[in-house]
Amino acid sequence: MTILTTPAGIATGAADALRKRPGADVAGSAFKWLLIGATVFATGFLAVLLAVMIVDGWDVLSGNLWYFLTHGFSQRSAGEAGVWQGIIGSLQVALVTGVFAVPTGVATAIYLVEYAQGNRFARIVELNIRNLAGVPSIVYGLLGLAVFAQTLRGFSGGTTAIAGGMTLAAMVLPIVVITSVEALKAVPDSLREAAYGVGATKWEVLSRQVLPAALSTILTGTVLALARALGEAAPLILVGAATGFMSFGDANMFETFTGPYTALPVLIFNFARQPGADWGVNAAAASVIILVLVLAVNGLAIYLRNRFERQW
Amino acid sequence: MSQDSSNLSAADLRTSAGRRAWSAGARWVFALAAVATVLVSALIIWTVASGAWTFISQVPFDSLTEIGWFPRRGLFDLSTLLVNSVQISVIAMLVAVPSGFGAAIYLSEYAHPRVRKVMKPALELLASVPSVVLGVFAISFITPSILTSFFHEINFFNKLAAGIAVGLLVIPLIASISEDALRAVPLALREASSGLGARKVTTSIRVVLPAAMSGLMAAVIVGFSRAIGETMVVTIASGGGDTSLFNLALTESGGTFTSAMAALGLGTDQVAGNNLAFQSLYFLGALLFVITLVLNMLGDLIVRRLRNKY
Numbered sequence: 001m002t003i004l005t006t007p008a009g010i011a012t013g014a015a016d017a018l019r020k021r022p023g024a025d026v027a028g029s030a031f032k033w034l035l036i037g038a039t040v041f042a043t044g045f046l047a048v049l050l051a052v053m054i055v056d057g058w059d060v061l062s063g064n065l066w067y068f069l070t071h072g073f074s075q076r077s078a079g080e081a082g083v084w085q086g087i088i089g090s091l092q093v094a095l096v097t098g099v100f101a102v103p104t105g106v107a108t109a110i111y112l113v114e115y116a117q118g119n120r121f122a123r124i125v126e127l128n129i130r131n132l133a134g135v136p137s138i139v140y141g142l143l144g145l146a147v148f149a150q151t152l153r154g155f156s157g158g159t160t161a162i163a164g165g166m167t168l169a170a171m172v173l174p175i176v177v178i179t180s181v182e183a184l185k186a187v188p189d190s191l192r193e194a195a196y197g198v199g200a201t202k203w204e205v206l207s208r209q210v211l212p213a214a215l216s217t218i219l220t221g222t223v224l225a226l227a228r229a230l231g232e233a234a235p236l237i238l239v240g241a242a243t244g245f246m247s248f249g250d251a252n253m254f255e256t257f258t259g260p261y262t263a264l265p266v267l268i269f270n271f272a273r274q275p276g277a278d279w280g281v282n283a284a285a286a287s288v289i290i291l292v293l294v295l296a297v298n299g300l301a302i303y304l305r306n307r308f309e310r311q312w
Numbered sequence: 313m314s315q316d317s318s319n320l321s322a323a324d325l326r327t328s329a330g331r332r333a334w335s336a337g338a339r340w341v342f343a344l345a346a347v348a349t350v351l352v353s354a355l356i357i358w359t360v361a362s363g364a365w366t367f368i369s370q371v372p373f374d375s376l377t378e379i380g381w382f383p384r385r386g387l388f389d390l391s392t393l394l395v396n397s398v399q400i401s402v403i404a405m406l407v408a409v410p411s412g413f414g415a416a417i418y419l420s421e422y423a424h425p426r427v428r429k430v431m432k433p434a435l436e437l438l439a440s441v442p443s444v445v446l447g448v449f450a451i452s453f454i455t456p457s458i459l460t461s462f463f464h465e466i467n468f469f470n471k472l473a474a475g476i477a478v479g480l481l482v483i484p485l486i487a488s489i490s491e492d493a494l495r496a497v498p499l500a501l502r503e504a505s506s507g508l509g510a511r512k513v514t515t516s517i518r519v520v521l522p523a524a525m526s527g528l529m530a531a532v533i534v535g536f537s538r539a540i541g542e543t544m545v546v547t548i549a550s551g552g553g554d555t556s557l558f559n560l561a562l563t564e565s566g567g568t569f570t571s572a573m574a575a576l577g578l579g580t581d582q583v584a585g586n587n588l589a590f591q592s593l594y595f596l597g598a599l600l601f602v603i604t605l606v607l608n609m610l611g612d613l614i615v616r617r618l619r620n621k622y
Contacts, residue, residue, distance in 0.1 A: 025511055025513070027513055028512060032418075032512075035414045035415075038411045038412075039414060039418045042411045042484070045480050045483075046437070048453075052452065103345070104348050105345075107341065107344075108342070108345045108349050110342045115342060116346075121343075121346070122346075128349060130612060131608065133608075134537060135356065135605070136540070136543070136604055137543065138574065139356060139541075139597050139600055140356070141573075142359055142573075142593065143352075143355055143356045146359040146594075173349060199327065201327055201331050201332060201335035204331070232442070232443075234443075234574060237578060238593075265442050265444045269444050272548050283448045287444070291445055295437060298437050302436060302437065
């Protein structure tokens with residue numbers, strides 16, 4: 001190196017000094033692989049979970065899946081027990097949940113976004129929704145037991161699918177509100193302004209422009225909320241799903257809503273509680289069924305969201 | 313009301329009374345729904361508070377510090393349930409925090425956008441795994457296939473397996489909140505760090521992580537709250553029956569606030585009525601409600617402070 005250097009020479013020297021040496025960054029790549037490991041662990045356990053359940057439940061899944069799906073619970077022996085009541089009960093509960101949670105949740109979101117941005121009542125409602133979202137599911141079971149099953153006995157008929165569905169509706173309400181608020185906020189104001197500009201009333205702007213634009217996202221949130229309800233057992237145990245088993249007999253469709261009921265996750269819990277390996281097979285097989293159901297519903301919702309997500 | 317060539321008057325442009333009334337009415341329908349959501353909270357608080365008060369006003373106070381939780385024999389030792397709840401939640405955090413943070417850092421700092429686009433929904437999907445299934449997983453796989461090879465004397469129902477399964481359940485939640493926190497760190501900080509010649513690992517650990525620290529704390533707090541409130545995994549894998557004797561061993565079974573509630577709920581037919589065992593259900597619910605509310609509000613506060621920072 002000479003003392004008198006050209007600017008180009010200085011630059012080359014500096015670049016040499018700063019150049020990364022290949023293979024020197026051991027800590028860097030170790031860290032990266034550690035992160036990849038954590039990510040694989042975080043997402044990969046689902047595969048392990050499914051595999052274990054399929055292996056454990058294989059006797060039922062391969063041999064008499066149809067019998068398992070179409071027969072009711074039996075206290076006598078594991079081989080005679082099926083999940084039919086659980087599937088029907090879960091569908092009924094989910095239906096009631098949807099009927100109560102979706103209109104209330106979407107309407108609340110509309111109020112928060114379109115009518116009350118930032119006023120004191122809206123702030124109370126928002127805080128309330130955030131707190132409700134964190135309440136443990138079993139506490140909703142107490143609400144269901146004391147209010148929906150006992151106080152409102154005249155309407156729900158006691159510990160029935162209606163009471164269970166209302167309980168889960170209260171539980172998923174925050175999810176419906178939060179996803180609907182996001183969907184409505186994503187609709188650009190230019191759309192609203194254009195509608196007002198041609199003389200539409202607030203209701204017309206909402207019903208003809210904003211809601212249709214936000215509909216697919218709201219639907220996705222609703223489906224995700226119902227999927228959450230589909231897998232939930234804890235609140236239903238308090239609202240009588242554990243002890244009730246439907247007897248179809250000559251009951252018509254409406255009567256099954258107001259009689260004893262059970263749900264698929266509660267049924268899995270019942271299988272898991274019985275001593276003996278053959279009940280374990282049932283629990284695993286029913287777990288596979290509920291996993292496939294819940295993952296399919298969720299996957300569909302996520303796919304639809306990505307498919308119909310609109311960039312404004 | 314000047315006449316112009318098209319014969320339009322202001323009256324023609326006025327919105328008709330019917331349309332205006334319809335629009336005004338709609339506002340009240342939506343507001344009513346918002347009131348209903350507040351009503352749900354009010355009913356929850358009223359339910360647990362009145363039930364808990366009935367319990368507190370009747371229970372002899374020395375039965376709250378006993379040898380264990382035996383509600384039908386009138387022994388309501390709260391420390392048994394508290395210790396088990398905290399033990400299981402701490403184990404869950406030990407499983408969920410490293411894995412959740414690792415996944416979050418990878419997705420936010422390292423992953424190719426295409427990988428990220430697949431993994432984010434995958435995490436959402438994981439969050440939807442029903443907790444009963446993880447409970448079954450705990451007793452059919454975690455305990456017999458993994459834990460028995462480390463511990464010679466382990467109960468079939470044990471807190472360790474329950475904690476691990478709860479941890480698996482909480483991973484997606486922690487990963488998702490911390491990923492949001494990491495992505496909220498402005499790009500300029502990373503660019504400045506790289507500009508000074510820092511390696512990616514240095515930028516991630518020394519710049520991005522400290523900047524997102526409050527968000528990561530919030531993730532841990534909210535995750536802990538979720539773990540405390542988790543019911544089915546614990547009921548299946550550790551709670552066993554409706555009674556538990558005070559013990560600190562992780563290889564033993566033990567009931568938590570939530571599993572004790574589920575156990576009481578299973579027997580609502582038998583214990584219904586005015587007896588104390590049934591009322592203790594509401595008391596536990598009230599405790600759980602207050603604990604998770606405080607934790608969640610704390611987490612919420614931290615997240616919002618972070619949002620204001622940048």
